[in-house]
Amino acid sequence: MLSKSKHLYIQANRFLENYEKSLIRLSDAVEKDPAHDASRQVEITVQLLDKLEELVQGKSNENRKGKSKAKSKGKGKRKSKGKRTETSFASLIQSLDDIDLDPSYNKATLDVLAEGPNKGLAVMGVVRCLVKYEYGIPLYYVLCDSDENSFVLLVFGIQEEVTKQGDQVTLLEPFCKFVDFNWKEKHYLFQSVRVNNVEQVLVNGKAVSSDFALQPIPM
Template identity: 25%
Template sequence: MDKKEKHDDSSSNKIQEEMCVLEDNVKKLYEFRDHYFEHHAIEEAALKDQRVQDKLQETIRHFHNFDCSKMKPEARARYYYLLGRAHDVLSSHSPEAETALAKAVKLDPQLVEAWNQLGETYWKRNNVKEARNCFQGALNKKKNMVSLRNLSILVRQEHVATHEEKVKNIEEGLELARQAVEMEASDPESWMVLGNAYLATFFTVQQNPRTLKLAMAAYKRAEADAVGKNNPDLHYNKAVALKFEEEYASALEEFARACELNPSWDTPSSQQQQLIQYLDSTMDLVQSRGRLKAKKLQAFLQSIETKQLGPYEGGQYTAPNGLSVKLRLQPLSSLQTGINCEVVVLGKVICSVRNDDSVPFTFCLMDKDKSVCTVTVYNIASGKGVIIGDSVAIPEPFVTHVSFTYNSKKYSFTSIRVDNPLVMVVNCKKVGRDKLA
């Protein structure tokens, strides 16, 4: 081997060693960010962003001590990818990250990691079209979970003209998220994206409680990892799912946890306050019987008659599975937690409960014994809910007895959940399909 070959080998080894050092420093930067709360108290959450910024500056100094001009294109591409990835550690857009990553993919168009990272920088400045091109291009080069989960989010967020197109995108996003999880079942971020995809399916395709359970199962898998456990986005999304499962106490705790982990993020706090207002209003309206005057309430009580059961007056009905089910009229006070088989309840609508969310439609129902409960109705079209004075019959009601204390206030009321409005009888008639969302 001549002197030139020895020199080239020595130079190549040195570059490899230095690149390994850079890789290690960038890895440590992301570990510092992602594992921050394993080494710092929750009270130091407000200091996290500045500390990550300081760690970034420390990491960048290693790059400044490195001359990449004499490297081969592939090595230089790797250098710029690592530099760009370091700059992209913050939640805000970094022009330095975008510049470095653009150089990386130009030097080595096959560098999938750089395409994915570049896509994230475009995304941070709301250039969704270019972000999607980057993720799709990376996926075309090599199937990978980062491209899959990012495309899952972008496809679901895409603005489309019709509801049918939206449903199609939600279903495509769900499939992409499933594929991401299949590629690496231990990745917490992919599990969180899958949970979000199920949540989007609940709101857009059908408000099915089973879909919420699938979302919660995915969030629990994400939370099993230390990185997922301390992710404010995860706790926020989990809180949303719990709210629509009507697990109100747990939802409030998850919103609070998201606030603790990211004190500068206002959305969890505002959502928590909205839920508290909804619960306060529900309690007030149940206890005050809709704030109706005694004369009005008495008139409603006297107007409740068994003929208002409509098709259920005969003591049976045909269930969604086609089977004939016997029914007996029972007072609200006798309802048990869960599904009350072979039971029908009847009452008058005494008020609706204001809700900043369009889902569910909530009203208070009073029966012949003056017992009052709330009814939460899912899958009903906006503006198609019941009004004060309507008679409502509900077969085999699914009941929750809400009872918990939060911030020293006791919440206690009975709630009936109706996932399929078609089973309700309003003013002697079954709810029609024209009322469905």
């Protein structure tokens, strides 16, 4: 088993999205003891990264195709209720700019964010999906901003049921991370945004109730 100090180090790097550091430390533990439980943690981390990479890159291409298709069809016919179509999702993305925002924040798209904290900025996106994985903490979502750029959202301190697929989410003063590294001949490249508490999140233009708050994890 990993010592408590090593476990906390690896967990901290995972929470801070320092995936490469976490994988290196875990792999070192596996080399010293092939039967070590760290091998399972390597597998879980790589599976998560593969899933995030696939969703972000795949959805970015799909969003652009869906937008072109929606334009070519025009209004078209309505689909049956309860079934989200690419056209309806595209309309949610297009209406992000119409969401009212406290004037103390400036609206920003993903490409405007700098790595690290982004004071005074707010990013809006439509939820594509919740990303399921074994750890469960933090929560991972894939969102799409008004420029149709897909990105990963990490959420700490908020219950899962706060947001669902199709919700328009506003992220206040988000922490941005550029994930870009190679591991075992695979290149991981995507952008993520992290928020740590309910005060940083608006869902469909409304503040999240404190009833949905969880005790924040020390970072």
